[in-house]
Amino acid sequence: MTTTQCDLLVIGAGPAGLAAATTAAGLGVDTLLLDEQPAPGGQIYRAITTTPVTDRRILGEDYWHGASLVEPFRASGARYEPGATVWAVSRMTAESPDAGFEVAYSVDGQARMLRARHLLLATGAQERPFPIPGWTLPGVITAGAAQILLKSAGLVPSDRTVLAGCGPLLYLVAWQYLNAGAKIDALLETTPPGRMAQALPHAFDFLRSPYLGKGLKLMRAVKAAVPIVKGVRNLRANGAQRLESVSYDAGGKTRTMAAEQLLLHQGVVPNVNLSRAVGAEHDWNEALDCWQPRVDDWGATTVAGIGIAGDGAGIAGALAAEHRGRLAALHAARVLGRIDTARRDRDAGPHRQALARAVRGRAFFDTLYKAPDAYRRPVGDTIVCRCEEVTAQQVRETVALGCSGPNQMKAFLRCGMGPCQGRFCGLTVSELIAEERGVPVSEVGYYRLRFPTKPLTLGELAALPQTDESRQAVVRLKK
Amino acid sequence: MSPGPRSAEVIIVGGGLHGSSAALHLARAGVQALVIEKNYVGRHASGVNAGGVRTLSRHVAEVPLALASRELWYRIASLVDDDCGFEQHGQVRVAENEADEAALRDRLATMQALGYTHETWIEADELRAMIPRIVPTVRGGLIAREDAAADPYRTTLAFRRKAASLGARFMEGVRVQETRCEGGQWVVQTSAGTYTAPTLVNCAGAWADRLAAQWDEPVPLLPISPMMLVTLRMDHFLDPVVLGTGRPLSFKQRANGTVLIGGGRRAWVDRDAEWTELDFRALADGARMVCELFPHMAGAVVNRGWAGIEAAMPDEIPVIGPSLRRERAFHAFGFSAHGFELGPIVGRILCELITEGRSSLPIEPFSIGRFAPPAAGAPAPGQLPLFDDPRSSKT
Amino acid sequence: MFKRLDEAAGQAGRAPVRVTVDGGEVRCREGDSVAAALFASGHADCRDTVVNEVPRGPYCMMGVCYDCLVTIDGVPNRQGCMTLVREGMRIERQRGAREVRP
Numbered sequence: 001m002t003t004t005q006c007d008l009l010v011i012g013a014g015p016a017g018l019a020a021a022t023t024a025a026g027l028g029v030d031t032l033l034l035d036e037q038p039a040p041g042g043q044i045y046r047a048i049t050t051t052p053v054t055d056r057r058i059l060g061e062d063y064w065h066g067a068s069l070v071e072p073f074r075a076s077g078a079r080y081e082p083g084a085t086v087w088a089v090s091r092m093t094a095e096s097p098d099a100g101f102e103v104a105y106s107v108d109g110q111a112r113m114l115r116a117r118h119l120l121l122a123t124g125a126q127e128r129p130f131p132i133p134g135w136t137l138p139g140v141i142t143a144g145a146a147q148i149l150l151k152s153a154g155l156v157p158s159d160r161t162v163l164a165g166c167g168p169l170l171y172l173v174a175w176q177y178l179n180a181g182a183k184i185d186a187l188l189e190t191t192p193p194g195r196m197a198q199a200l201p202h203a204f205d206f207l208r209s210p211y212l213g214k215g216l217k218l219m220r221a222v223k224a225a226v227p228i229v230k231g232v233r234n235l236r237a238n239g240a241q242r243l244e245s246v247s248y249d250a251g252g253k254t255r256t257m258a259a260e261q262l263l264l265h266q267g268v269v270p271n272v273n274l275s276r277a278v279g280a281e282h283d284w285n286e287a288l289d290c291w292q293p294r295v296d297d298w299g300a301t302t303v304a305g306i307g308i309a310g311d312g313a314g315i316a317g318a319l320a321a322e323h324r325g326r327l328a329a330l331h332a333a334r335v336l337g338r339i340d341t342a343r344r345d346r347d348a349g350p351h352r353q354a355l356a357r358a359v360r361g362r363a364f365f366d367t368l369y370k371a372p373d374a375y376r377r378p379v380g381d382t383i384v385c386r387c388e389e390v391t392a393q394q395v396r397e398t399v400a401l402g403c404s405g406p407n408q409m410k411a412f413l414r415c416g417m418g419p420c421q422g423r424f425c426g427l428t429v430s431e432l433i434a435e436e437r438g439v440p441v442s443e444v445g446y447y448r449l450r451f452p453t454k455p456l457t458l459g460e461l462a463a464l465p466q467t468d469e470s471r472q473a474v475v476r477l478k479k
Numbered sequence: 480m481s482p483g484p485r486s487a488e489v490i491i492v493g494g495g496l497h498g499s500s501a502a503l504h505l506a507r508a509g510v511q512a513l514v515i516e517k518n519y520v521g522r523h524a525s526g527v528n529a530g531g532v533r534t535l536s537r538h539v540a541e542v543p544l545a546l547a548s549r550e551l552w553y554r555i556a557s558l559v560d561d562d563c564g565f566e567q568h569g570q571v572r573v574a575e576n577e578a579d580e581a582a583l584r585d586r587l588a589t590m591q592a593l594g595y596t597h598e599t600w601i602e603a604d605e606l607r608a609m610i611p612r613i614v615p616t617v618r619g620g621l622i623a624r625e626d627a628a629a630d631p632y633r634t635t636l637a638f639r640r641k642a643a644s645l646g647a648r649f650m651e652g653v654r655v656q657e658t659r660c661e662g663g664q665w666v667v668q669t670s671a672g673t674y675t676a677p678t679l680v681n682c683a684g685a686w687a688d689r690l691a692a693q694w695d696e697p698v699p700l701l702p703i704s705p706m707m708l709v710t711l712r713m714d715h716f717l718d719p720v721v722l723g724t725g726r727p728l729s730f731k732q733r734a735n736g737t738v739l740i741g742g743g744r745r746a747w748v749d750r751d752a753e754w755t756e757l758d759f760r761a762l763a764d765g766a767r768m769v770c771e772l773f774p775h776m777a778g779a780v781v782n783r784g785w786a787g788i789e790a791a792m793p794d795e796i797p798v799i800g801p802s803l804r805r806e807r808a809f810h811a812f813g814f815s816a817h818g819f820e821l822g823p824i825v826g827r828i829l830c831e832l833i834t835e836g837r838s839s840l841p842i843e844p845f846s847i848g849r850f851a852p853p854a855a856g857a858p859a860p861g862q863l864p865l866f867d868d869p870r871s872s873k874t
Numbered sequence: 875m876f877k878r879l880d881e882a883a884g885q886a887g888r889a890p891v892r893v894t895v896d897g898g899e900v901r902c903r904e905g906d907s908v909a910a911a912l913f914a915s916g917h918a919d920c921r922d923t924v925v926n927e928v929p930r931g932p933y934c935m936m937g938v939c940y941d942c943l944v945t946i947d948g949v950p951n952r953q954g955c956m957t958l959v960r961e962g963m964r965i966e967r968q969r970g971a972r973e974v975r976p
Contacts, residue, residue, distance in 0.1 A: 036937055036956065037956075038958060043936055046936075050905055052879075052888055052903070052905070053879065058879075088757070088759050090756060090757070090758070090759060091756065092747045092756050092758070093758065093759070093760060102759075104759050111763075113759075126934070126936070126938050127934060136928075136930060136933075136941075138918035138919035138929050138930065138931040139918050139931075140933070141931075141932065141933050141934075141935070142933060142934055142935075144934065144935070144936065145932065145933060145934050145935035145936070148935040148936060148955075149876060149910055149913060149935060150879075152905070152906075152907065152910060153878070153903065153905070153906050153907070153910040153914065154878055154879040155876040155877065155878060155879070155910060155913060155914055156876065156877060156879055157875065157876055157877075158875045158876060158877040159875050180879055181879075241919075241928075241929050242918050242919065242929065243918075260875060261875075271938065279754070386930075386933070386939065386941065387940060388924075388925060389923060389925040389926050389928075401636075402636060402639075402640060403636075404519065405519070408519065408521075408632065408636070410632070411526075411564075411630050411631075411632035411633040411636070412633065414735070417709075417737075417782070417783070418711070418782075418940065419711055419780070419782060419940035419943070419951075420938060420939055420940045421782065421783070423938045423939070424934075424938070424939055448785075450757065450783055450784055450785050451757055451759070451784055452781060452782075452783070452784065455711065455780045455781060455782045455940075455951075456780070456781055457777065457778055457779060457780055457781065457951075458708075458710070458740075458766045458769060458770060458776050458777055458778075458779045458780075458781055459766075459770060459776075459777030459778060461759075461762060461763050461766040461781055462763055462766035462767040462769075462770050462777070463763075464759065464760065464763035466760065466763070711924075711951070712924050736924075778949070778950070780951050
């Protein structure tokens with residue numbers, strides 16, 4: 001059995017991964033792109049090659065820009081394997097220190113190994129957890145999920161629908177729904193009063209950015225068609241077996257509105273499970289209330305041979321992701337000896353300029369749309385760990401027992417031990433512990449994440465192919 | 480931890496289970512210990528092991544200690560005010576083939592000859608009735624019906640909390656650098672300053688050889704990293720802990736339905752970087768083994784793998800006892816991946832040694848002297864008579 | 875409830891697909907994920923949780939929340955949002971902890 005080999009393995013076919021693989025392959029780097037989804041685009045450009053929503057006015061030009069990344073990728077000579085989930089990365093089983101990594105991944109329930117000299121993680125972002133009472137009820141999904149249903153299957157809500165939270169995506173989804181003729185009953189904004197004043201110092205850059213024009217037009221259209229409630233507090237999803245109504249406090253009053261669908265969103269955060277499991281250092285970003293891997297301006301992490309590009313390295317948006325992908329690919333080509341440093345730096349120039357333009361103005365809405373404390377640090381019976389149904393009160397009480405961090409807590413609560421591997425509770429747990437202890441989140445730390453980074457069956461693991469080569473490799477290496 | 484006075488009656492290096500147990504037993508005897516831990520209590524082997532409360536198939540020298548420790552486990556809630564997740568359903572070593580059966584029967588004969596009754600034979604049909612999911616071709620096994628399992632981190636934390644409530648002090652995030660004797664006192668230099676005590680205890684786990692070397696009694700300690708896998712919850716199918724005989728396997732289902740798979744296959748470890756890397760090919764091998772013994776497990780969902788950092792000695796039994804090169808210094812380390820069950824008794828042994836100068840249990844086989852280079856022609860001190868079944872101390 | 879946009883419903887090349895959900899026939903489209911097919915046919919929930927056995931449905935649609943777990947063609951713990959529908963596929967609600975199958 002031959003083992004797949006490549007010089008550069010790119011994980012993730014969103015804008016960063018597509019652009020990186022295209023650039024690297026164009027420089028003659030033997031490149032393979034693995035992605036979990038059946039078609040390229042990641043999440044922001046989900047279903048860009050397969051969407052049934054072909055009237056471009058519905059999803060809008062920012063979405064359709066993603067198509068311009070696909071054709072060059074297909075023509076670049078990079079190999080592509082869709083439906084592939086990476087679950088382990090190993091340095092020690094590779095043939096020699098310079099040989100790079102062995103990577104375990106699964107396609108259709110079959111585990112495989114490949115060898116790559118250099119890795120580029122482009123696994124992007126995920127929705128920030130939004131723990132409100134009732135957020136686990138059927139009928140409550142993320143705004144991102146709603147957008148995926150629209151893009152991938154042409155589905156829109158048919159009953160009473162409420163959008164809630166903060167961040168540009170809420171308005172984008174509302175706008176796309178309006179374009180599609182879908183009705184939205186309310187958009188509940190959780191941005192606290194006074195935020196605009198905080199964001200204003202960054203407004204100058206925002207005014208000069210590409211976001212301003214589009215943003216204003218989009219918001220005007222939404223405001224004209226959708227009832228918007230500002231400064232929403234105590235947001236709650238109510239219902240017995242599924243969502244029946246949404247309650248909130250605003251303008252000094254408590255309101256309840258019947259609804260069958262609640263779409264939640266309060267920003268996106270880097271998906272750090274793979275970057276943590278490979279051992280990269282991460283830092284707490286105070287401004288964005290999330291962990292992000294420590295990278296230099298080529299996307300290199302603290303682990304030799306592993307780079308990260310796109311929102312997985314820190315939230316900066318889809319356009320920035322493309323440019324960071326190209327920069328990381330140039331760096332990989334340099335490390336792999338395909339180009340020299342001078343060529344790398346020269347080629348990087350235009351991408352750096354484009355990147356600077358793409359991130360201009362982000363500080364403004366990052367400040368404006370910072371998720372409010374109450375929605376990041378819940379109390380009482382609000383579920384924190386969805387998989388194991390652990391509440392905020394339970395997490396807070398365990399701190400008093402002497403558990404000073406999320407890893408110590410695992411013996412008492414099962415937070416982070418369900419199949420999502422902490423993706424939807426990790427940030428909340430770290431923040432709650434920090435609040436209870438009165439220390440910064442950076443001191444509390446995060447779950448110690450290990451492989452497999454996605455669950456797999458024991459049978460799948462048992463069937464991991466062994467080659468004579470690999471048996472020799474293990475025999476040579478001492479422990 | 481708030482800084483207390485810079486001296487204590489006893490300083491214990493290492494806040495794992497053995498260090499915390501020593502602190503507890505000392506506190507009960509009215510002796511205030513200071514535990515100095517470089518990470519947090521239970522961070523390494525103590526907090527992440529398989530949680531086996533096992534007397535089954537221990538090295539002969541460990542048997543008296545294990546049996547005495549098990550008695551303490553039965554009353555663990557009254558000892559540390561926490562049930563520690565203790566579940567008693569027995570442990571069984573299964574015979575998958577003729578060779579396994581012969582080895583286990585041999586072991587049984589040895590135990591019986593020594594007068595021990597805690598290990599008995601279980602016939603194939605009783606084993607199949609006890610564990611309907613096991614592959615029907617098993618030939619029976621060796622069972623310790625009173626053995627059990629518990630939660631390792633919870634246990635370690637419980638010992639720590641109880642000890643602290645009785646006056647022991649714990650400092651976390653503080654690293655011991657140098658230890659020396661000055662005028663009848665131990666002077667312990669740490670990353671947070673200097674502390675003194677008349678008595679010093681080495682419970683430093685995978686780093687204990689460094690302390691021993693400072694006391695001029697070097698030992699051939701090997702840092703190891705046994706790997707574990709855990710599954711998502713499954714409907715209940717298993718009560719006892721199941722161990723392999725001819726091949727490494729340890730397998731248990733917890734009360735919450737998750738299944739823990741161990742067996743001693745090792746990850747790569749760097750004990751200074753406190754880093755381990757899982758070996759997926761070895762884990763795949765272990766997975767195959769589990770599926771052969773429990774065919775339905777092919778559909779079990781593996782959700783996490785990990786590997787702790789532990790200390791192994793070449794003869795696979797720990798070092799327990801007084802230092803032979805320094806006064807008022809004691810060792811308890813090198814538990815070779817099977818120290819959890821011994822935690823409660825080792826603390827008591829250390830307390831007896833410190834307060835009474837003797838141990839009520841036979842600890843001579845664990846003397847650090849067995850690693851001292853012998854004088855020409857003489858046998859090494861503390862050398863053990865060899866009831867050395869290599870399978871007797873796995874996991 | 876979710877409904878199909880006219881333009882999406884009418885698109886050529888998205889062949890109709892028939893699957894069963896807990897024994898009942900559901901019509902969906904080639905290229906739908908199982909989760910999308912469930913939403914399109916009025917199923918907001920697809921499983922009962924392991925701890926408290928309360929109903930849950932897909933939440934993130936991108937493979938990270940694991941709330942969309944269903945049994946597909948007899949195999950449990952499959953993510954509905956990561957599996958495309960196929961003619962004749964049998965989708966069943968996942969109840970609580972994983973059953974032990976002989």
